[in-house]
Amino acid sequence: MIQLADVSYGYGDADLFSGVSLDLQPGSFYFLTGPSGSGKTTLLKLCYMDLLATSGKTTFFGKDAREMERNDIAHARRRIGVVHQDCRFLDHLSMSDNVSLPLEVAGKPRDTENLAELLGWVGLSSRAHAHPPELSGGERQRAALARAVITAPDVIVADEPTGNVDWEMSERLLSLLVELNKMGKTVLIATHDLNLIRAAKAQVAVRVLRIRDRKVQEAGADL
Amino acid sequence: MPNPTTWDNRADRVVPPSGYTARLTQFTAGAMAFLTVFALALSLATGRLADRWSSELARSATVRISAPVEQMGIQSDAALKVLLATPGVSSARILSKAEQQSLLAPWFGPDLPLDALPIPALIEVVETSDGVDTAGLRLRLQAEAPGAVLDDHTRWRQPLVKAADRLRFLGVVAIVLIAAATASMITLAANSALAANGQVIQVLRLVGALDTFIARAFVRRFTLRAFWGALVGTILGVTAILALPGASTEGGFLTGLGFQGLHWLWPVLIPPLAGIVAFVATRVAAFKALKGIT
Numbered sequence: 001m002i003q004l005a006d007v008s009y010g011y012g013d014a015d016l017f018s019g020v021s022l023d024l025q026p027g028s029f030y031f032l033t034g035p036s037g038s039g040k041t042t043l044l045k046l047c048y049m050d051l052l053a054t055s056g057k058t059t060f061f062g063k064d065a066r067e068m069e070r071n072d073i074a075h076a077r078r079r080i081g082v083v084h085q086d087c088r089f090l091d092h093l094s095m096s097d098n099v100s101l102p103l104e105v106a107g108k109p110r111d112t113e114n115l116a117e118l119l120g121w122v123g124l125s126s127r128a129h130a131h132p133p134e135l136s137g138g139e140r141q142r143a144a145l146a147r148a149v150i151t152a153p154d155v156i157v158a159d160e161p162t163g164n165v166d167w168e169m170s171e172r173l174l175s176l177l178v179e180l181n182k183m184g185k186t187v188l189i190a191t192h193d194l195n196l197i198r199a200a201k202a203q204v205a206v207r208v209l210r211i212r213d214r215k216v217q218e219a220g221a222d223l
Numbered sequence: 224m225p226n227p228t229t230w231d232n233r234a235d236r237v238v239p240p241s242g243y244t245a246r247l248t249q250f251t252a253g254a255m256a257f258l259t260v261f262a263l264a265l266s267l268a269t270g271r272l273a274d275r276w277s278s279e280l281a282r283s284a285t286v287r288i289s290a291p292v293e294q295m296g297i298q299s300d301a302a303l304k305v306l307l308a309t310p311g312v313s314s315a316r317i318l319s320k321a322e323q324q325s326l327l328a329p330w331f332g333p334d335l336p337l338d339a340l341p342i343p344a345l346i347e348v349v350e351t352s353d354g355v356d357t358a359g360l361r362l363r364l365q366a367e368a369p370g371a372v373l374d375d376h377t378r379w380r381q382p383l384v385k386a387a388d389r390l391r392f393l394g395v396v397a398i399v400l401i402a403a404a405t406a407s408m409i410t411l412a413a414n415s416a417l418a419a420n421g422q423v424i425q426v427l428r429l430v431g432a433l434d435t436f437i438a439r440a441f442v443r444r445f446t447l448r449a450f451w452g453a454l455v456g457t458i459l460g461v462t463a464i465l466a467l468p469g470a471s472t473e474g475g476f477l478t479g480l481g482f483q484g485l486h487w488l489w490p491v492l493i494p495p496l497a498g499i500v501a502f503v504a505t506r507v508a509a510f511k512a513l514k515g516i517t
Contacts, residue, residue: 050429050517071433073517078431088426092239104237105432147430 001026001155001186002047002080007056009042016042020056020216022209024155024188029181029204031197032190033219034211040190041085043211044159047188048080049073061154078106081148083158087140089132095119096128099146106151115150121176122146123169137164145173155186162196170196178203237427238420238440244412245448251408252452252501253459255401256493260460262401263489266394268480273387276380283376284355286315286346290370298368299344305367306348311355318345343370405449405497406504413445413508424516438509442502449501454494461490 004022008015016039024030024047032040045051046058049065058065060076068076081102089098096119100110119125122142127135135143141164148156156177162170174196181187181204191197200206208219286306290298299317306315318326323345327335348355357375364371417424427437464481482489 048429052517070514074428074431074433077429082429084429088422088429090237090239090423090426093237097236101237101427102430105427105430105436 001061003057003059004046004053005057005059007046007053007058009039009046009051009053015054015214017211017214017216022216024186026154026186027181027184028186029178029200029206030186030188031200031206031208032188032211032216033192033197033208038211039214040211041159043216044157044188044190047157048077048082078102078151079154081151081153081156083141083144083148083156083161085159087144089140089143091132094129094131095124095135095143098132099143099150101147102151108151118146118150122173138166138169141165142169142173145176149176149180152180152183152185155188156180158187158189160191161189162191162193167195171199174199175203235440235443238416238423238444244416245444248409248412248445248448248501249452249455251405251412252449252497253456255405256453256456256497257460257463259398259401259493260457260464260490262394262397264464264480264482266391266398267482267486267489269387269390269394271483273384273391276387277384282350282352282354284348284350284357285374285376286348286364287372287374288344288346288368288370289372290368292341294370295344298370299346302364302368302371303346305360305363306346309355309360309363311351311353313349313351315346315348318347402496402500406500409445409449409501409504410508413441413505414512416441416445417509417512421516424513428516434510434513437513438506441509442505445505446498446502450494450498453497457490457493
């Protein structure tokens, strides 16, 4: 679905990664770990085309990223639900409008029942009409997750989706991702939270990737 | 397939309302439409004038008989005879004393004693559409009535027609410049709105919005603003034109500044044309700006 082959990326002269290869298989569940500043967010950005690799080949749903037109990129992004670390929203729209934004841009009708159910699942039913600036960090993260999954995309990429929520809510959000994974969706989560990884491992087959020495390695069974 | 109208409204909604660019666009479109009405009126009025001078007056001429009083009648009759026998002359007649008096009245008043003044006799000549061989006619007049002088109005008519044509051209140039200035102002306003909404555009791109979806929100908004602004400007401009004094012979060109007959349709076109200018300007600006955002 998404393949990175011998990819490098750097800011300025220094390479953050070099020779990174990654193949996100359909229906698989990945965690990406690594120390702060190791490049987890950058790697995720490469996975949803917010950044383009400085070298190597990136393929999205069978198409080379360098050969994709702007419309191709937009169509590919509709198949990737993203939870950004900074949870960007449209501040003039209500939370429910923000969550259903991917449906609107794709010209799909909004199913109010589904939307209400999804907002209930992430614990935001009472905040549906609030605007993003009125929400706490945790609420924004939950809303971002709801927005990422509302179209049931093929791939879900989440950058620290449980960073600002309590454990109970983390488990709840994780179970949503696990359910989607069981439906055949690919999930890639960047996190520091080892408990979250262990909780996921108890429910589905999980592969843990670790960024170390500018390379992405598969973590052992110690996690 | 989504309803295109609903889709447009959706696209419109994702961009926050912006106050000052909206007012700027509406004001610009309104002011430019107001000026366009006047440029149109000027262009059309000068066009009519040029047409009249070049067609109506081109088919008329005057023969002036300057001769001693005892010769005046003989030479006038001789000249009239020559004229009526000349190919290309539709009609020729000697102006009566009353007609001559009315021609001179604006300068000398209505009580001018024509009999006491050595006023030349005037013959009004109307030509056919084929025209007259003026050089040949002059020679024949000189032979038959030495005091006759043919004036085919060319000497003063041509510069006037040329001036009227220039004015008409300048009116068209003014309209083109107004359209270009409108497009420039709307492009600036659109660029300002696009820059102010950079983060909104980034979010939309990241959730899979096509450039056409994002551009549509801006294009639709600016097109409608320009249309409504131009509509108000046009109504005000037409009202101002209607408030001008009516066309009169004494007022000449200035009082004829306005629209006549089917020419009233031209101002009706201004608001839709302003909308089209805004549509194109905003669309070009939007797609250019979107290229810089992944």
